[in-house]
Amino acid sequence: MNKKIALWGILILAFALLPLFIKSNYLLGVLIVIGLYTIIVIGLGILMGYAGQVSFGHAAFFGMGSYTVAVLTTACHWPTIPALIASLILPGLVAAIIGGPTLKLRELYLALATLAFGILVHILFNELKGITGGPSGMTGIPYLSIGGLVFDRDIKFYYLVWVTVLLVSLAVHNLIHSRMGRAMRAIRESEHASETSGIDTAGLKLQAFVFSAVLAGLAGGLYAFYVTFVSPSPFGFHTSVQFVLMAVVGGLGTFWGPLLGAGLVVALGEVLRWAIPLVIPGAGGEYQIIFFGIILMLIMVIKPEGLGAITDLFKKPRVEEVQ
Amino acid sequence: MLLEINALTKHFGGVAAVKDVSFNVREGEIFALIGPNGAGKTTVFNLITGVLAPDTGTMVFMGRPLAGMKPHRIAAMGLTRTFQNLQLFGRMSVLENVMAGAHLKGKTGFLKSLARWPGSVAENKMIERDALKLLKEVGLEDQAGLYAAALPFGQQRLLEIARSMASNPRLVLLDEPAAGLNSAETKILAGYLKHLREQGKSMVLVEHDMETVMEVADRIMVLNFGESIGEGTPEVIQADPKVIKAYLGEDDQVA
Numbered sequence: 001m002n003k004k005i006a007l008w009g010i011l012i013l014a015f016a017l018l019p020l021f022i023k024s025n026y027l028l029g030v031l032i033v034i035g036l037y038t039i040i041v042i043g044l045g046i047l048m049g050y051a052g053q054v055s056f057g058h059a060a061f062f063g064m065g066s067y068t069v070a071v072l073t074t075a076c077h078w079p080t081i082p083a084l085i086a087s088l089i090l091p092g093l094v095a096a097i098i099g100g101p102t103l104k105l106r107e108l109y110l111a112l113a114t115l116a117f118g119i120l121v122h123i124l125f126n127e128l129k130g131i132t133g134g135p136s137g138m139t140g141i142p143y144l145s146i147g148g149l150v151f152d153r154d155i156k157f158y159y160l161v162w163v164t165v166l167l168v169s170l171a172v173h174n175l176i177h178s179r180m181g182r183a184m185r186a187i188r189e190s191e192h193a194s195e196t197s198g199i200d201t202a203g204l205k206l207q208a209f210v211f212s213a214v215l216a217g218l219a220g221g222l223y224a225f226y227v228t229f230v231s232p233s234p235f236g237f238h239t240s241v242q243f244v245l246m247a248v249v250g251g252l253g254t255f256w257g258p259l260l261g262a263g264l265v266v267a268l269g270e271v272l273r274w275a276i277p278l279v280i281p282g283a284g285g286e287y288q289i290i291f292f293g294i295i296l297m298l299i300m301v302i303k304p305e306g307l308g309a310i311t312d313l314f315k316k317p318r319v320e321e322v323q
Numbered sequence: 324m325l326l327e328i329n330a331l332t333k334h335f336g337g338v339a340a341v342k343d344v345s346f347n348v349r350e351g352e353i354f355a356l357i358g359p360n361g362a363g364k365t366t367v368f369n370l371i372t373g374v375l376a377p378d379t380g381t382m383v384f385m386g387r388p389l390a391g392m393k394p395h396r397i398a399a400m401g402l403t404r405t406f407q408n409l410q411l412f413g414r415m416s417v418l419e420n421v422m423a424g425a426h427l428k429g430k431t432g433f434l435k436s437l438a439r440w441p442g443s444v445a446e447n448k449m450i451e452r453d454a455l456k457l458l459k460e461v462g463l464e465d466q467a468g469l470y471a472a473a474l475p476f477g478q479q480r481l482l483e484i485a486r487s488m489a490s491n492p493r494l495v496l497l498d499e500p501a502a503g504l505n506s507a508e509t510k511i512l513a514g515y516l517k518h519l520r521e522q523g524k525s526m527v528l529v530e531h532d533m534e535t536v537m538e539v540a541d542r543i544m545v546l547n548f549g550e551s552i553g554e555g556t557p558e559v560i561q562a563d564p565k566v567i568k569a570y571l572g573e574d575d576q577v578a
Binding site for chain 1: 372374393394395398399403404406410411412413414415419422423424425426427429431432433436437438439443446447450486487489490
């Protein structure tokens with residue numbers, strides 16, 4: 001227990017001091033994006049790793065959060081905090097509405113339904129020009145201001161995002177170790193047995209789905225305040241797949257998985273973009289994807305439970321399953 | 324009357340899996356359903372617990388009809404079950420299995436869980452304490468920290484029964500609890516079932532092991548091809564020529 005608290009303390013301290021050593025805004029920006037993606041993948045991790053449901057449409061909720069902030073602060077002239085709160089509520093509501101029928105589907109069908117939903121929303125971002133500005137997007141989003149504190153510089157935003165990550169992590173830590181967390185793991189293991197234990201499996205899956213959409217919306221809202229410009233391109237199918245990738249590479253059902261997965265996938269993308277042209281002159285984006293794929297495949301072969309399972313090495317050995 | 328089953332019928336395609344079956348379960352008794360494989364016993368369980376919907380017939384538990392209710396609502400009324408092919412939460416600890424079985428004892432919802440709401444921690448402690456007590460009763464307290472999947476088969480059966488008891492139900496449906504157990508384990512099981520009855524639990528037992536059925540059951544109903552062909556005390560059933568002809572007569576397990 002004390003070791004655990006010490007680990008948290010060291011990590012928090014490291015994240016707090018990191019900006020002192022980073023002089024480049026580019027690196028700070030990468031860390032901010034990792035933080036935002038971590039928030040989304042934490043939610044997706046609850047949905048996939050604990051409730052056992054997959055979603056290939058979470059970029060849509062991410063985008064909805066961003067567009068909610070963009071529309072409310074520019075066209076409607078809302079103050080920034082209510083707009084940020086709305087960016088949690090709208091994706092949550094949409095998830096609650098589509099979740100009922102969608103979550104009745106299983107495995108491949110659920111993946112296809114969420115994928116279709118993500119593509120549909122992405123098309124709407126492009127086509128509802130009167131609201132979203134179409135493919136050219138929306139500019140002029142003000143900086144987020146919380147009680148006189150204006151988040152107008154990357155360094156401030158860095159702290160805002162990572163404090164949010166910390167708060168979300170604590171909440172999810174509570175959830176996992178609660179009655180509801182136990183019930184979700186039970187659903188993953190056996191739905192029949194969960195039902196006869198009195199667990200409302202359909203209701204709890206829906207709650208997990210809405211929760212993950214709310215977190216994606218929160219990240220989206222923060223993202224809009226960070227870049228102060230929103231266009232459809234970051235919210236497409238490719239992004240949804242990346243979120244699932246981060247969740248799986250990080251390790252489903254592990255506490256550190258989302259942070260490790262988001263960190264690795266984002267960092268790998270950045271490193272490859274820089275490194276590949278050095279090795280293969282004139283190489284384009286497609287080479288990047290190839291190397292990306294190879295590295296991720298290697299990770300999944302070597303550590304199929306994901307990077308988060310590395311913490312198992314520090315635990316006392318447990319009795320293995322009988323054959 | 325605790326459970327009243329009346330004229331229950333269920334077809335799969337053209338085949339009647341359960342045909343016009345009626346029986347009552349009284350408070351505090353062990354009621355056994357026996358019959359050859361494919362006689363419709365597990366189907367009856369699936370109908371009562373809401374996994375399947377009957378074609379016709381009524382099921383009334385503690386005065387309330389069960390038709391159309393979801394399994395978790397039926398569990399909340401105080402009716403739980405075990406499964407013929409074990410359905411443990413394999414990658415959860417033995418203790419957590421029983422605690423998950425006690426889900427209904429808690430009230431903490433999703434939002435309060437996120438916030439570690441005062442009261443939710445105490446509630447969890449209470450559930451854990453009760454779960455440990457149950458594990459002690461079935462002799463699994465030393466295995467509390469193991470994954471359920473790591474237990475030997477016989478202990479997995481006991482764990483599933485303990486889990487089905489964790490929410491403090493009025494009636495438990497046990498689907499072949501002795502299947503796969505050796506004779507020593509079967510004796511422990513029979514003793515535990517009798518112990519539960521003494522505590523006032525009511526049970527419906529589907530079982531092939533006749534020795535156990537005759538030892539623990541208060542009343543028995545025999546199903547054959549989805550139909551009831553006899554009902555009564557163990558003595559009456561063992562003497563019923565129809566039952567002997569259809570089922571027991573070819574079975575050398577009968578004591």
